[in-house]
Amino acid sequence: MSTIASSPRSKPAAKKKIEWVPIVLITIAIGFLALVIYIPAINVFYQAFKKGIGPFLANLRQPNFITAVRLTIALAVISVPLNTIFGLCAAWALARKQFRGRTLLLSVIDLPFAISPVVAGLMLVLLYGRNGWFGSALEAADIKIIFAFPGMVLATMFVSLPFVAREVIPVLEEIGPEQEEAANTLGASSWQTFWRVTLPSIRWGLLYGLILTNARAMGEFGAVSVVSGNLAGKTQSLPLFVEEEYKQYATESAYSAAVLLALLAVVTLVVKEIMQRKTRVQDEQE
Numbered sequence: 001m002s003t004i005a006s007s008p009r010s011k012p013a014a015k016k017k018i019e020w021v022p023i024v025l026i027t028i029a030i031g032f033l034a035l036v037i038y039i040p041a042i043n044v045f046y047q048a049f050k051k052g053i054g055p056f057l058a059n060l061r062q063p064n065f066i067t068a069v070r071l072t073i074a075l076a077v078i079s080v081p082l083n084t085i086f087g088l089c090a091a092w093a094l095a096r097k098q099f100r101g102r103t104l105l106l107s108v109i110d111l112p113f114a115i116s117p118v119v120a121g122l123m124l125v126l127l128y129g130r131n132g133w134f135g136s137a138l139e140a141a142d143i144k145i146i147f148a149f150p151g152m153v154l155a156t157m158f159v160s161l162p163f164v165a166r167e168v169i170p171v172l173e174e175i176g177p178e179q180e181e182a183a184n185t186l187g188a189s190s191w192q193t194f195w196r197v198t199l200p201s202i203r204w205g206l207l208y209g210l211i212l213t214n215a216r217a218m219g220e221f222g223a224v225s226v227v228s229g230n231l232a233g234k235t236q237s238l239p240l241f242v243e244e245e246y247k248q249y250a251t252e253s254a255y256s257a258a259v260l261l262a263l264l265a266v267v268t269l270v271v272k273e274i275m276q277r278k279t280r281v282q283d284e285q286e
Contacts, residue, residue, distance in 0.1 A: 041262065048255040059256035064233045068241035069260070071149070075224075075237060076217040079156040083213050087164025088206070092198070094165070095172035096180075109162050120158050121226025124151060147229035152237065155223035160216040167209035171202045211272050218264055 048056055059065065090109060094102060112120065126132050128145035138145060145151045179201070183193040199206075221239040228235040230244060238261055245254035 044255055044258050044262065047251065048259045051252065055252060056256050056259075059253045060260070062253065064236065065241060065253070065257060067233045068236050068238045068257070071152075071236065072218055072238040074149075075152060075156045076214055078153050079160055079217045080210065080214050083157055083160055084164050084206075084210060086161070087168060087209060087213075090165045091168035091172055091202075095169050096177055109165050112159050112161050117155075117159050117220065117222030118226055121155055121223035124154055124158070124223070124227050128154075146227050147231070147235060149235065151227035152224050152235060155227045156217050156220055159220050159223050160213045163212040163216065164206065164209035167205040167212070168202050171205035172198075175201045207272060211268055214268055215265060219261065 090105065093099075094106060115123075125146055127134060128138060128151060129135050130139065130146070132146075143150075145154070179197050180193050183197045184190075188196070219239055220237075221243070224237055225240055225243075228237070228240065230236055230240050232241075232244065236244065238257055242254045242257045242261070245251075245257065
């Protein structure tokens with residue numbers, strides 16, 4: 001009888017303990033994000049603007065800084081479209097076809113996730129460097145890959161390779177081939193089927209893959225640092241510029257460049273949101 005009588009009293013206590021669980025978990029999550037993201041980001045902006053807007057703008061007018069920005073944008077402009085085309089082709093082949101080597105192709109696409117960017121840069125040096133596999137042929141043709149812009153493009157494309165394919169493959173598998181087959185049955189060509197059926201169905205996955213690819217292309221450090229030589233004003237991207245300026249004790253310049261990288265990321269997110277809203281409006285009109 002004592003056991004039966006005590007059980008109702010234990011329920012409120014147990015309920016109170018359970019109510020503390022989400023509070024503790026939320027506190028841990030917010031504290032972790034504050035330590036890893038919020039506080040470092042706030043510190044970067046504080047260090048960049050602590051002496052005012054004038055010194056910040058002066059740092060942005062440095063010739064080496066301007067060259068680094070142009071080089072970073074050029075890397076993204078080249079690597080993102082090429083990786084998008086490859087990602088779409090690979091995703092469609094992997095989602096719609098069964099062929100020998102399919103598992104191998106999936107593993108190759110995931111290779112940049114498994115390999116350190118520094119190792120990826122070293123691989124490119126061993127292939128295209130002066131003493132690499134193709135080094136003598138490239139030198140004979142007077143083509144410079146390593147410690148030049150082409151090598152930086154190859155490194156950027158390698159590290160940002162998987163994102164489009166990995167975001168589009170699950171979407172294609174989820175929607176299935178039925179709509180595409182119906183369009184082909186009604187006489188649509190392959191291009192018409194892709195533009196009017198496949199692409200609208202995968203647009204969200206494709207958009208997210210583009211954003212991730214662009215972010216990785218602009219922010220890559222390890223692989224690019226190995227193949228570029230980090231020559232100021234020549235082969236120095238914006239992340240390399242931040243690292244070099246900080247090593248040279250030009251901390252204000254380094255923080256100013258870091259702020260620009262952060263703002264580029266924000267612009268990317270804003271563009272994503274604008275495109276999503278426009279797509280929603282078009283869907284509602286249709």
